[in-house]
Amino acid sequence: MKKSKVVLAIVLAVVLLIAVWNVPTFSWFSRPHSQNGAQAVLGGSNGAYSINAYNGYNVSIATYPSNDGFTYSTTATTNYSGSNIPNNNRKYFKTTLTNNSGGEQNVSLYARTLSIPTANNGSLAIGVNGPTRSYHDYSTLAADTADATRDAMRIYFQKPKSAPDGWAGTEFYICWNEDTNTSIASLDSTGSNGTYYKMTYCGEKDNYYNYYVDIPKTATHAFFACENWAEGKQQSDLTADNWKKRTQTIKNLYGAGQSQLQSKIYKLTSTIDYGNTKVETPPDSVDGACINHFYSSIFVKTGSTYNAGLDQTTKIPTREGYTSNYIGTLEYYSGDTNVFTVDKTTGVITPVGAGEATLYTKAVGSSYSDSQQVETTVKVTAADNYVFNDVPIVKNVKMAANETVDVNWYVINNSPTTALTYTIDEVYVSN
Known part of the structure; x- marks a missing residue:
């Protein structure tokens, strides 16, 4: 049997060498010379059904202004900025894209730098009417700050150094689930329909090993378990020792006082309750490390x-x-x-x-x-402006070879009272 495998390997090696010697363009993946250099291609050897990945290759653009969004100037402009645009008014543009690459590609149109004076209070939005429709409001982005909330709660777990039966390991997990009916556990016996998070060790204190984990504040039920306590086992296969390696289900987490700024610590006991190890109830409150509201972004000028x-x-x-x-x-x-x-x-x-x-x-x-x-x-x-770089106007416009596409876009002043002034340094294409 071993001899036949050696012979087969030799035959396959000879066939491979013959292919390399006799096929000058041999490679693991076919790449026709006609498609070299300008693009990456996935598909057939003749380019059929291929996906071309140009980087805005050989695409010419010209932008024309309009006062009403219907009639456009016949003279191209490079001035995309606006000054003292009245409230609820728009500034219209048509950017004509021409694909001179000789192949199909996806093209996106961007504003290089968008700058809005802080006095405008972020009243600007950019919209597109064609070939696709999109709308992006900068009113919340262009502000001194934007706020974020961290909707999580920190749970602590303590294991005595003199570990109770079955808890001799060093890695522990919490299995949680959500259920608006807090009278039931909503976790099956092995926790297979919950979500497991590995807890992080945070030191020794008062003769305990301590761990923590952050779980969503929407979690209502949970239990703690040793590592792999029921892995690969059916409920009928679990022994009494297996059941000791998880705690009883803790119900109504958030309602019991656990919150984003009020952490609870669950201490493991040596008591067995219906086959599971119990934790002390009610849990103690601790001053954990918790943040619930913070800045997601800040603008500061030099x-x-x-x-x-x-x-x-x-x-x-x-x-x-x-x-x-x-x-x-x-x-x-x-x-x-x-x-x-x-x-x-x-x-x-x-x-x-x-x-x-x-x-x-x-x-x-x-x-x-x-x-x-x-x-x-x-x-x-550098100035008293909100500045955004590489702002997308329209993305992923599919263009055939030598095709011309018009992108109809506008800038709108959403402010009910304040005139809008803004600058766009350049409009450019990319993939």
């Missing part, structure tokens, strides 16, 4: 500073029912000190140069060594 601290409750609205946005000690870090620096303790941002970088806000828990971090995009501009 020459000024901005206080991004989460203790600035007049700037970051608190969640209803809470007097704070966080628990723990806060720390702030800059992702690029060439764009901005930030005071580690206060969160005050000092711009350095125009650009974008990430602000990392970290809450360190007071009860344990765990932490939680959120990220904010900080956009530093």
Whole structure:
């Protein structure tokens, strides 16, 4: 049997060598010479049914203005900006794209730089009427700040150093599910219809090993389990020792006081309840590391500073029912000190140069060594403007070889009272 395999391998090697010697264009994937260089092609050797990936290759563009969106100038323009556009008025353009590449491709149209003075309060939107329809409102993006909420709650789990029967491992999981009917567990015996999250170790304290995990605040039922406690086993196959390796189901998590800013710790006991290990009830409250409301983006101009601290409750609205946005000690870090620096303790941002970088806000828990971090995009501009780079006007317009397509787009002032002024430096095509 072994000898026949060796012979077969030799025969296959000879066939391969003959193919290489006799086929000059031999390769693992066919690539016709007529399609070399300008594009990547997936499909038949003759180009049929292929997908061409040009990068806006050999596409000419010309943009024509219009006052009404129906009649366009016959003279192309490179002035895409607008000044003192009245409220609820539009500025229309038609950009003609011509595919001179000789092959089919997908083309997108972008504005290189869109700049809006802060006095306009972000009243600008860009819309497209053809060949596809789209609409993008910048009123929430062009603002000093945009807020975000982290809809998660932190759960803690404690295991005694003198582990109860079946809990000798070091990795543990929480299995949670959602159910509006809090009178039932909504988890089957092995937790197979729930969602498993691995818990993170956060040190030793008071003769316990401690773990934490963040799960959605919509979770209503959960249990803790040892690693792989029921993997590959049917319910009928599980032994009494298997059942000890998970806790009983904990019901009504959020209603029991667990929240985004009120963490609970569930302590494992040595008591068995209907085959499962019990946890202490009610759970204790702890000061974990929690952030529930923060900035998702901030605009700052050079020459000024901005206080991004989460203790600035007049700037970051608190969640209803809470007097704070966080628990723990806060720390702030800059992702690029060439764009901005930030005071580690206060969160005050000092711009350095125009650009974008990430602000990392970290809450360190007071009860344990765990932490939680959120990220904010900080956009530093050289002037008192909101600046957006590479703004899509229309994306993925499919163009046949030598085809011409008109993109009909507009800028609209959505403000009910304020005139709009904006600039667009350039309109360009890409893939």
